[in-house]
Amino acid sequence: MLTTQQALDHLLGHALPVNESEKVTMQEALGRVLAQSVNSLVDVPPLDNTSMDGYAVRTADTQTPGSVLRIAQRIPAGSVGTTLEPGTAARIFTGAPIPPGADAVVMQEDCSIPEGSVDQVQVNIAPSQGQWIRRKGEDLNANKPALLAGAFLRPQELGVAASAGLTHLQVKRRVKVAAFFTGDELALPGEPLKPGGIYNSNRDTLLACLRSLGCDATDLGIVPDRLDATRQALRKASKDHDLIITSGGVSVGEEDHIKPAVTAEGRLDLWQIAIKPGKPLAFGAVRKSESPADGEAWFIGLPGNPASSFVTFLLFVRPFILKLQGREEKLLQSYWMRADFDWLKADRRNEFLRVKMNAQGGLDLFPNQSSGVLTSASWGDGLVDCPPNQPIKAGDLVKYIPFDALLK
Structure with a gap:
């Protein structure tokens, strides 16, 4: 055998x-396989931007904790600020572009407003250059690959394609x-x-x-x-x-x-x-x-x-x-896990036992492993790949393959 x-x-x-392919909209592409690699139309993000609500600053002005700066501008997401002058800070919100001249963002939790002030901020830490800044193109680069041929299009791949500015994808039939x-x-x-x-x-x-x-x-x-x-x-x-x-x-x-x-x-x-x-x-x-x-x-x-x-x-x-x-080849997901059961009647064949993870981090065995008992698969959440002639004792490490890895 x-x-x-x-x-x-x-x-x-x-x-x-299969060789044939068709162009479909993003909403039609879920669960399909990409036939042609696609490049991003834009840099993502398109500009350096902040990953935190806070204040854009020059680190040269904030080398000492407690530095007080004048708030010279306010930059919400979707707006572009002006050059940040020495001795000033920009109130900035998540996703907003970093103004020219700024080289760090201090999140608002590390800042305070001096009592009685309306246009000043006290920076209570000494930030490092690049702190809380997402760089232009750190996710995708314009005219560079966004998705490769053979990718199985899940929701996250469609999100990448959308962020790249794409409206249609060429997919395998x-x-x-x-x-x-x-x-x-x-x-x-x-x-x-x-x-x-x-x-x-x-x-x-x-x-x-x-x-x-x-x-x-x-x-x-x-x-x-x-x-x-x-x-x-x-x-x-x-x-x-x-x-x-x-x-x-x-x-x-x-x-x-x-x-x-x-x-x-x-x-x-x-x-x-x-x-x-x-x-x-x-x-x-x-x-x-x-x-x-x-x-x-x-x-x-x-x-x-x-x-x-x-x-x-x-x-x-x-x-x-x-x-x-034509999907890209990936290794089958499997994990070494502890068996919380005995399987002592080792078979000369490679057995695939229906099991379920338990709250203790081990695997329980369905009591009836007959080939006619489909409830073993409904009850279980995966298979143990048991090599030929190998008994299993409670506490042994076994190769576990989750059903979730086998049904996608």
């Missing part, structure tokens, strides 16, 4: 970023993913359950995962456990999508039709991966038409058990999609 890393390397070795679900036992919530039937939890879980990653996700519903129906669903899904994902039917039983269907409609690797939950995983491609020139849609078949399907999506489908999107 392949290791987790071997399987992931195989997937990512095939993924190529959304990756188009079709999903369908196999199993004659499946029913949708709201439908009556037949004997032996279960509700399809993978549909809502996986579609939500896809949309949380910024994909254009198409739900093709539940496909009957028949080879012809599975082939028909693959042909439909391949035409207008970059990727097809399924859950269920990737084993080798008589009712598992994914392998022969994908083989007939394209090509397939069927793997046994040394992980738990989620051993069976299928990867391949489906022809978009009989003409090779029309290309292929990638295919990833996930296990049918809900916890297995969810975990394998996070570990394999998510990074594959990120590469299709």
Whole structure:
């Protein structure tokens, strides 16, 4: 069986970023991937300015604590002052430009007004040059990069683009993913359950995962456990999508039709991966038409058990999609944390245990780690990456991967 890393390397070795892009407004850009690097139109800030309410001064006039200066001008944000003459100070407010001649700001808490005075300030400290001054261009420089191609556009990236004076961004088109679900036992919530039937939890879980990653996700519903129906669903899904994902039917039983269907409609690797939950995983491609020139849609078949399907999506489908999107590569966030549980029945496979941080700064283990128990993922806030054949004792440091790092 392949290791987790071997399987992931195989997937990512095939993924190529989509090429098409479109120009969108800032309000349409959230959750998209920047297709072209963009330069700032302006310096940010445009002038040296104060980061505090207080008084702009010349340090040459304030070398001795208690120096008294005449207040010669008042500069609110959005105004520009005049040259600061020796022996004077400027009343200044956060964000206002530093007047020429001033080389420090003293915050108002370090100043006082002499009794009976209306135009003087006593500076009670000796400020250093540059104190509380934000320099021109210290955030962004005009005609220099503000955001680089491949950036995933979160609220903070959009704020940077706005401060750079940009109104539109060239973004990659959304990756188009079709999903369908196999199993004659499946029913949708709201439908009556037949004997032996279960509700399809993978549909809502996986579609939500896809949309949380910024994909254009198409739900093709539940496909009957028949080879012809599975082939028909693959042909439909391949035409207008970059990727097809399924859950269920990737084993080798008589009712598992994914392998022969994908083989007939394209090509397939069927793997046994040394992980738990989620051993069976299928990867391949489906022809978009009989003409090779029309290309292929990638295919990833996930296990049918809900916890297995969810975990394998996070570990394999998510990074594959990120590469299709052309996102800049970042290391997966993980942390060494203390296990407040025992896991003594070490498995020969790489296990991903559903856990939750506790108030004591450690990790608690969900008591039932079955591949069919999706409540373990709802209860938990992350996974422990447990290497093969490695038991865990309370107090051991373990590798913790938060779900928040896997769903964005």
